[in-house]
Amino acid sequence: MDKHPRDDSPSGLSDIVERDGLLGTGITTRHIEAFGRKVTSTAGHLMGPSGDPSTNNHYHNAMVDLHRELRRPSTQRKVFALAQTTPTDLVRSKLSASEIQSRALSSLSDDLLANIPEDSSSYSLFQGFQATQDDQEYQKVHRRGRSKGKKLLTDQDSQQALPSAPTDLKKERDVLNRRMELMGVRKNMCSSEILEIDNKIANFHRMRQIVLDRLAGLEMEEADLEHEITEIDNKLEDMHEEAAHSQAAATPIPSEVNEDSIVSEDPAMDASFMSESIYQKLPSPRSLKHRSIRKRSMPVLHEHFAPGSEIKQMQAHNETVTAIDFDFPFGTMVTAALDDTVRVWDLNVGRCTGFLEGHNASVRCLQIEDNIVATGSMDASVKLWDLSRARSTHKDGRVNKHGGEEDAEITHSTSLEDCFVFSLDAHVDEVTALHFKGDTLISGSADKTLRHWDLATGRCVQTLDVLWAAAQASSLGNDSQWRPSGRLPDASADFVGAVQCFDAALACGTADGMVRLWDLRSGQVHRSLVGHTGPVSCLQFDDVHLVTGSLDRSIRIWDLRMGSIYDAYGYDRPITSMMFDTKRIVAAAGENVVKVYDKADGNHWDCGAGVGADGTGPGPAIVERVRIKDGFLVEGRKDGVVAAWTC
Structure with a gap:
């Protein structure tokens, strides 16, 4: 009720x-x-x-x-x-779904509407869910039917089963047709998911590019700030030196001290094994200032590109590149070529900042360490340069995605006239290899000698005769006879192909295919590594291994602790240049690509402009020189082109 x-x-x-x-x-x-x-x-x-x-x-x-x-x-x-x-419930009872969607989207901004992907699916989410569920149910029923059929065949003892009734066949056909329809729904849903994933990947790539541009801008600003800080530090150092010189000039010198006593105390003058040319007094050189310009934070932009990506390419010279080196990624690079020029480059913007002028012939070898550059030339001299003395005008500009420069606004000019420090003149033939570490520099020449230089005084303190060392070792049975390369004429190979020093240790590769390890304290060969059958053109060692490249078309990895070969691999053409970092060994092997060897997994792959070239038209020139540091690869070619890559 x-x-x-x-x-x-x-x-x-x-x-x-x-x-x-x-x-x-x-x-x-x-x-x-x-x-x-x-x-x-x-x-x-x-x-x-x-x-x-x-x-x-x-x-x-x-x-x-x-x-x-x-x-x-x-x-x-x-x-x-x-x-x-809610108002939505009230409106829903009066408006259709399409009209509600239209009114809702009309209130959004254009920025939000631009990133909405198109719905290419002709089925709803419920239809996709229903298709998946129905397919699972069909598979369960089908499995049960098959198990019952197997049991029936077993009970009838393999007797022939009676044909199914037309009604059952029609039901089975309807089920299969339904399943075909569901398969179409599921295929369409999968295609829609793939398109959605592709859109997300494209959006991520755009976001990654934006962040890369931002990182390039930050590294460009960082380089400008460090340049300004270095200039201020150099000015402060010059002011302190001027004050010290003024104070020293005001201090009287004792009368009992004379020039003869000072010169006689030079330990280099008492060495009995030096040649007469060493005793000649060099003109008083300007002191070599080790002003460090090492970056406080190393660039990381190149680490975010795929290996083998080109960073920039420059027409550095008009002739074959003979030597190339750089200090750190996106830092300073020095190149030399057969056009008798030595050029200094700013890798951050890919621009030549000046010339190092003073040699009378082409430079065959060079090295840059911090702000110090050493160059060895066919005029038999080694010259030292201090890049921190360069006078430059600061320049502003925008950067591209590779850290390069775009739309320069202020003209940049650099004068390298004051960079020359002094010349090391003692060799009587062209200098083909050099290496310096700290105040020690080793130079190798076609006059078949190695010379040990003290950079603090600019004097040669030791001369090592390679032929004499080979004869001494042969007489003692510790070395093989001097054997020139049988693969190429002697004139085509440098007598001293490569040198590297560290403290009192010196490694030298020569045209007889031998790698000799010297002790600079005694001036004697400590060990000889036998294995190459052609002239050694390049070498590099670290704490454990020594890697050598030869014109016999092979690269060998030696164990310095045992003096034996740790690994070796060959190429189709002679090795003209080689270098390694913590992860990879790169080499120039007479091709238009750089040969890369991953030390971790042992994989070989190619890097450079010649990758993928079909060979029908004129391709890139042959790579002559390579350098790599921290995954940043620089290669110089026969046509004077220099390119930087991620490796």
Whole structure:
């Protein structure tokens, strides 16, 4: 039974508010019609003549009944439920789904709308879910059917089964057709997912490019700041030196000290094994200042490119590149070629900053360490240069994704006239190899000698005769006879192909294919490594291994602790240049690509402009010189082109 009677009086609202109805509030259409009649009646009484006492009583009674009903907890909960209905629910009952989507998208900005991928799927998410579920159910039923069929065949003892009824075959056909439809739905969903993943990958690539541009800009700004800091440090150092010279000039020199006593104390003058040319007094050279310009934080931009990616390419010379070296990635590079020029480059912007002029012939070998450059030439001299003395004008510009320069705004000019320090003149034939570490420099020449130089004084303190050492070792049975290369004429190979020193240790590769390890304290050969059958053209060692390249088309890795070959591999053409870092060994082997060997996994691969060339047209020139440091590879070619790569 109803709790309240059903009538048209205001008390009948108790029956209306306690039933479920429209919009989940308990109000039905019939109740709304009854409520409308009450409102019409109440409005009629309110608008009636004010003098009628029955009108005022009826209005008063109706308001009392409404207040009584509104105080009921159930009525209040239903009214609150109606008030909490979201605008989306109210609009959804009046508008279609497409119209709602159109109105919602019209309120978004253009930036947000630009990144919304197109929906290429013709099926809804529910259809894809249904297709997956139906396929799983079919597989379960199919497995059960197959297990029952196998059991039936076993029970009938391999008797031929009766053909299925047409009804069963039609059902099976309908099931298979349905499954085919579901397969189409699933294939379409997979294609949509692949497209979505491709869009995400493209967006990630764009984001990565933005961050790479930002990193290139930061490294460019960092290089400018370090350049300014270095200039200020050099000015402060010059001021301190000027003050020290002024103080020394004001101090009187004791009369008992003379020049003869100072010269006689030079230990180099007492060495009995030196040649007469060493005793000749060199013109008083300017002191070699080891002003460190090493970066406080090394560049990392090249580490985020794929191995084998080209960073920049420059037409550095018009002739074959004979020597090349750089200090650190995106730092300073020095190149030499058969056009008799030595050029200094800023790798950060790929621009030549000046020339090192002073040699009378082409430079065959060079090395840069911090701000010091050593060059060995066919004019039989070794010259030292201090790049920190260069006068340069600071330049601003924007950078591209590889750290290069774009849209330069201020002209850059550099003068390297003050960079020359002194010349080391003692060899009588062209200098073909050199290496320096600290104050020690070793030079090898076609005059078949190695010379040990003290960079602090600019004097030669020791001369090592390679032929004499080979004869001494042969007489003692510790070395083989001097054997020139049988693969190429002697004139085509440098007598001293490569040298490297560290403290008192010296490694030297010569045209007889021998690698000799010298002790600079005694001037004697400590050990000879036999293995190459052609002239040694390049070498490099670290704490454990020594890597050598030869014109016999092979690279050998030696164990310095045992003096034996640790590994070896060959190429099709002679090795003209080689260098390694912590991860890879790179070599120039007479091809238009750089040969790369991964020390970790032993893989060989090619890097350079010649990768992928079909050979139909004129391709890149042959690579002659290579250098690598921290995964940053620089190669010089026969046509004078120099290129930088990630490796």
